[in-house]
Amino acid sequence: MQLPSSLLENAVNEFSKLPGIGKKTALRLVLHLLKQEPGEVQQFGEAITRMRQEINFCRRCFNVSDGETCSICSNALRNQRLICVVENLRDVIAIESTQQFSGTFHVLGGIISPLDGIGPDQLNIESLVHRVAQEGTEELVFALNPNIQGDTTIYYIQKKIKHLPCKVTTIARGIAFGGELEYADELTLGRSLTNRMPIDNYI
Amino acid sequence: MQLPSSLLENAVNEFSKLPGIGKKTALRLVLHLLKQEPGEVQQFGEAITRMRQEINFCRRCFNVSDGETCSICSNALRNQRLICVVENLRDVIAIESTQQFSGTFHVLGGIISPLDGIGPDQLNIESLVHRVAQEGTEELVFALNPNIQGDTTIYYIQKKIKHLPCKVTTIARGIAFGGELEYADELTLGRSLTNRMPIDNYI
Structure with missing residues (x-):
């Protein structure tokens, strides 16, 4: 695809890195921007540049933040002794949107995955162990994706904090609401039988 | 969806205007940018802002251009007496990528569509008529989408230039290559029979 302007080509190239x-989609987006007012497009460009340059990561939980401490860690209404351990920011946003969790978070920044060359040292695990020891955390809830890497990460962290008086739990695993038994995989269905729950939790 | 940072929220809002x-997609794109180097993200923001602020439109054909005249109009190897009339920039790019057209373009900037409130005065029609008269154009090829608005626009322009010695043609309409007769609409199939062509044009 040959474009009649190097400025246009540049913008298309930048978009297509996303x-x-x-x-083709990049071109469609750029042509849309070309129809907008220059001021609006400048606002778009600046919002992105500023976001990357000025954003902070909370020094306690590694969530993104406008200041040094994020809005969740600095909220006195939240249970500061309950920590939900997640892989990344997207999981924080997903859990926050349920409005069912009143504790704080700890963002690992990934999960242990030797095949991808990610070991415990590249993740925010040391700081989590330190935090649990310092803050007298009462419960760690692991909300990691249910797969081998997630389980490995849970196992590793659990071993690191087993000398501390902190309860360790994981989010419930089982058949999803609205799911159908016949399409569930065997592992999920099997485990949901083993870990069956009293019915009064659910009605 | 509640986001933990106003900078992040701002960037997501800007993306979701596209x-x-x-x-959700906007958030995915922003989180991707958050993982890139600040310099790269700045480059992205600047490419977009610059594109909108510094881009020119060719004063002859209204194609986008880095300078005052676009690369097609200033190319001596192209037939300057053959003008292909298109609706917008996207059509120029589509035709250029076929590498089958050696003339120049004229970008109307839309088509006549009374229902959308677009009349001839809002389009680059006056300048086209002027151009045909001034430059001694030999042929105008209309490459507009085959619908009522396209046909109206062709009819209007044709009337405006009928006193000039300029041939007027349109791109061939018919069954697309790789298309199947049984799925073609009746209008296309009917007209392709009426306008049947000698076979030696196609083999």
């Missing part, structure tokens, strides 16, 4: 955006 | 990009 995940899931190919050359 | 066509076909909702809040």
Whole structure:
């Protein structure tokens, strides 16, 4: 695809670096921006640049934040002794949108995955162990994706804090609401039988 | 969806103004940018802002251009007496990528569509008529989408230039290559029979 202007080509190239955006979609987006007022487009460009340059990561939980401590860690209404351990920011947002969790978070920044070359040292695990010891945390809830890497990470952290008086739990695993038994995989269905729950939890 | 940072929220809002990009996709793109180097993200923001602020439109054909005249109009190898009339920039790019057209373009900036409130005065029609008269154009090829608005626009322009010695043609309409007769609409199939062509044009 040959473009009649190098400025246009530059913008299309930058857009097509984004995940899931190919050359054609990039061109469509750029042509849309070309129809907008220059001021609006400048606002778009600046919002992105500023976001990356000025954003902070909470020094306690590694959530993104406008200041040094994030809005969750500095909220006195939240249970500061309950920590939900998640892989990344997207999981924080997903859990926050349920409005069912009143504790704080700890963002690991990934999960242990030797095949991808990610070991415990590259993740925010040391700081989590330190935090649990310092803050007298009462419960760690692991909300990691249910797969081998997630389980490995849970196992590793659990071993690191087993000398501390902190309860360790994980989010419930089982058949999803609205799911159908016949399409559930055997592992999920099998475990949901083993870990069956009293019915009064659910009605 | 509640986001933990106003900078992040701002960037997500800006992205979700783009066509076909909702809040979830916008968040995915922003989180991707958050993982990139600040310098790269700045480059992205600047490419977009610069593109909108510094881009020119060719004063002859209204194609986008880095300078005052676009690369097609200033190319001596192209037939300057053959003008292909298109609706917008996207059509220029589509035709250029076929590498089958050696003339120049004229970008109307839309088509006549009374229902959408677009009349001839809002389009680059006056300048086209002027151009045909001034430059001694030999042929105008209309490459507009085959629908009522396209046909109206062709009819209007044709009337405006009928006193000039300029041939007027349109791109061929018919069954697309790789298309199947049984799925073609009746209008296309009917007209392709009426306008049947000698076979030696196609083999």
